Amino acid sequence: MTLRTILLGACSALAFAGMASAETLTIATVNNGDMIRMQKLTDDFKAKNPDIDLEWVTLEENVLRQKVTTDIATKGGQYDVLTIGTYEVPIWAKQSWLLPLDNLGADYDADDLLPAIRSGLTVDGKLYAAPFYGESSMVMYRKDLFDAAGLKMPDAPTWDFIADAAKKITDKDKEIYGICLRGKAGWGENMAFLTAMSNSFGARWFDESWKPQFDQPEWKDTLTFYVDLMKEAGPPGASSNGFNENLALFQTGKCGMWIDATVAASFVSNPKESKVADKVGFALAPDKGLGKRGNWLWAWSLAIPASSQKVEAAEKFVAWATSKDYTKLVAEKEGWLNAPPGTRTSLYENAEYQKAAAFAKMTLDSINAADPTKPTVKPVPYVGVQFVAIPEFQGIGTAVGQQFSAALAGQVSVDQALQSAQQLTTREMTKAGYIK
Numbered sequence: 001m002t003l004r005t006i007l008l009g010a011c012s013a014l015a016f017a018g019m020a021s022a023e024t025l026t027i028a029t030v031n032n033g034d035m036i037r038m039q040k041l042t043d044d045f046k047a048k049n050p051d052i053d054l055e056w057v058t059l060e061e062n063v064l065r066q067k068v069t070t071d072i073a074t075k076g077g078q079y080d081v082l083t084i085g086t087y088e089v090p091i092w093a094k095q096s097w098l099l100p101l102d103n104l105g106a107d108y109d110a111d112d113l114l115p116a117i118r119s120g121l122t123v124d125g126k127l128y129a130a131p132f133y134g135e136s137s138m139v140m141y142r143k144d145l146f147d148a149a150g151l152k153m154p155d156a157p158t159w160d161f162i163a164d165a166a167k168k169i170t171d172k173d174k175e176i177y178g179i180c181l182r183g184k185a186g187w188g189e190n191m192a193f194l195t196a197m198s199n200s201f202g203a204r205w206f207d208e209s210w211k212p213q214f215d216q217p218e219w220k221d222t223l224t225f226y227v228d229l230m231k232e233a234g235p236p237g238a239s240s241n242g243f244n245e246n247l248a249l250f251q252t253g254k255c256g257m258w259i260d261a262t263v264a265a266s267f268v269s270n271p272k273e274s275k276v277a278d279k280v281g282f283a284l285a286p287d288k289g290l291g292k293r294g295n296w297l298w299a300w301s302l303a304i305p306a307s308s309q310k311v312e313a314a315e316k317f318v319a320w321a322t323s324k325d326y327t328k329l330v331a332e333k334e335g336w337l338n339a340p341p342g343t344r345t346s347l348y349e350n351a352e353y354q355k356a357a358a359f360a361k362m363t364l365d366s367i368n369a370a371d372p373t374k375p376t377v378k379p380v381p382y383v384g385v386q387f388v389a390i391p392e393f394q395g396i397g398t399a400v401g402q403q404f405s406a407a408l409a410g411q412v413s414v415d416q417a418l419q420s421a422q423q424l425t426t427r428e429m430t431k432a433g434y435i436k
Contacts (some may be wrong), residue, residue, distance in 0.1 A: 023313045024053040028071075029083040030064050030300065031244070033267055034133050034340050037330065038321055044329055045320045052313045061242065062186045062398075069394065072097045077307035080314045084129060085188065086120040086299050087387045087394075093128040099304045099311060100126040104319040112324065112344045116367050117299045129301035130322035134342025135263040136366030137196060137295045138359075139283040142276060145169040145176070145256045159200070159225065159286045159294075162257065166233035169256040178233030180255035181226070184242035185405035187397025192296060192386040193260070194404060195397075198222040200287045200294040204376040205388050205425075210434040212425040214400075214418045223414050227407055239409035251275060259285060261298070262366055265359035266338050282362045284369075290377045296386035297370035299343065342367055392432050399424050 029035045035058070042054055057079070059067060064083065071078045072092060084092070092098050104110070110118070110127060117134040121127055139162070141153055149168045154161065166178030182193040195205070203218035213219060230238050233256075235249060243260060247267060250258045251274040258264070271277040285295035302318045304311060320326060327339050327347060336356035339347060341363055347353050348364050357363075375385045382388045387397065400421045407417035429435050 022051050022053055023310050024055050025080040025310055025313055025317055026055045026057060026078065027081040027083075027317070028057045028059070028064060028068050028079040030061050031058050032061075032263075032300070033247075034263065035083065035300070037334065037338065038132070038326075041326075041329055041333060045317065048320070049313075049316055052316065054317070060244075061188060062184075065186075065188060065394070072305050072307070075307050077305070077309070079305060080308040080310045081317055082303045082305055083132070083300055084303050085301065086117075086297065087188070087384065087389060089121045089129045089301065089303065090123050090389060091391050092303075093123040093126075097306055098128045099306055099308075100128055101130055101304070101315065101318065102126070103312075103315050104130065108319055108323060112346050114343060114345055114364075114367065116297065116370070117343055120297065120372065121299065121301055129299075129303035130318050131299040131301045131343040132322055133263055133340040134299040134367060135261045136297055136342075136363065136370050137193075137260055137285050138262050138265075138362055138366050139257055139259050139285060140250065140265065140268055141257040141281050141283065142169070142253075142255075142279050143281045144276075144279045146281070153281055153283050156284045156293075157286050159288055162259075162286050163225070163229050163233075166229060166257060170233045175254055176256060177235040177249075177254060178256045179229060180235060180241065180246040180249050180258045181230060181238070182242055182246065182260065183230070183239040183405055183408045184245070185239075185398065185401040186242070187387065187394055187401060189242045189401065190405055190408075191397045191401040192298075194222065194226065194401075196285070196296040196386040197226065197294040199292045199376050199385065200285075200290065201225070202288070202290050202292075202377040204378055204380050206380060206382065206429075206434075208379055208381050210381060210429055212422050212429065214422040214425065219418055220414065223404060223407060223418060227414055230408055239405045259294070262359065262363040263341055265363060266341065266357065269358065270337060282359045284362065284366060292375075292377055293369060295366050295370055297367060297372055298386070390434075392428060392434075396425050396428050399428075 068082050117131050121129045151165050170178035182190045201218050201222040203222050204213050249255050250268055253275045268274050268280050269277050285293045287293045304314045330339050336353045354360050370385050372383050372385050403417040403420045406412045407414050
């Protein structure tokens with residue numbers, strides 16, 4: 001056997017060994033546009049980490065939450081990287097279900113993360129999830145429809161102005177609906193919107209003794225206003241519409257206004273995706289003059305479950321996907337307009353981003369205006385703007401969301417929905433020991 005043959009054989013053996021040792025990360029994520037874009041750009045990650053393969057589990061928002069929660073609570077170990085939100089991070093970190101992100105690399109620059117977003121992902125001084133994008137909520141509207149109706153959108157509108165404008169710009173014969181709002185049941189779907197909205201109406205989930213408040217006039221005012229507005233100026237089948245469905249309606253020119261996540265601003269402004277891209281304006285979420293706006297605070301973030309056996313590889317992926325370099329990669333491939341928003345101070349200081357994204361300042365102002373520690377007009381015992389940061393909220397929030405979605409669909413009255421919400425929430429909170 002020649003030396004050349006021996007060397008070739010050795011090289012082949014090493015190559016095979018390298019192939020055999022490649023780790024596959026299983027990543028659970030939501031089917032939102034920014035995450036879909038991330039999957040398309042992972043060639044960059046693969047080029048830098050040829051020994052790591054990626055397997056994606058991409059799910060609709062409600063399904064993702066259910067599957068990820070079940071897996072982590074049972075220590076199933078199905079996923080190595082989880083896409084989770086601001087609600088789950090502190091609760092799961094305290095249960096020791098998540099690993100602290102101590103090894104994201106010397107150049108990661110965690111201090112560049114926006115303080116409002118970072119604080120929600122930090123427990124006892126340690127970061128337990130890295131934000132992929134952060135958001136509040138705001139009004140997105142069609143300037144052409146407003147002009148045609150002789151209306152001018154204020155930078156900080158009231159709910160009464162929104163309702164009046166929605167009715168004036170509705171033209172059902174042309175399939176143009178004055179307003180699109182979430183109706184699909186889920187604690188993070190319709191209840192994210194309705195909880196934030198209720199804050200501005202003076203409502204709250206619980207009083208200071210954890211007694212549910214759905215029997216109070218503020219909740220009746222909120223839900224009545226919402227249902228009546230959607231009946232008069234909303235699209236048909238609204239009780240089935242979540243974030244993605246309303247995004248599609250707005251992009252195809254069927255919504256005059258849409259109040260939802262600030263992250264949607266880049267999608268509705270992108271001429272490749274939106275028929276109305278050059279006609280969109282932005283305003284702060286509405287208020288009722290009580291000192292609180294109907295805007296929330298959220299980050300879709302990447303976390304590593306304690307059950308993962310591939311921690312080092314998972315850390316490399318999380319660092320890549322939430323880094324400054326990833327933001328630059330998106331800008332290079334898709335333009336600054338599409339950079340993942342709401343996570344880094346440096347993005348909002350970037351002149352190219354400010355020029356490309358007309359919504360940048362409104363997004364940052366909305367994020368900074370939301371206060372999870374004082375989310376309501378009256379005092380409350382909980383933290384969280386569009387959610388209540390207790391483990392029981394997932395189940396309760398979704399059950400209440402089903403009642404409110406049924407009210408929107410006309411299957412039950414507003415009063416019936418509120419009565420059911422009060423009963424089921426009281427029952428669950430008593431069972432969990434909050435109500436003595």
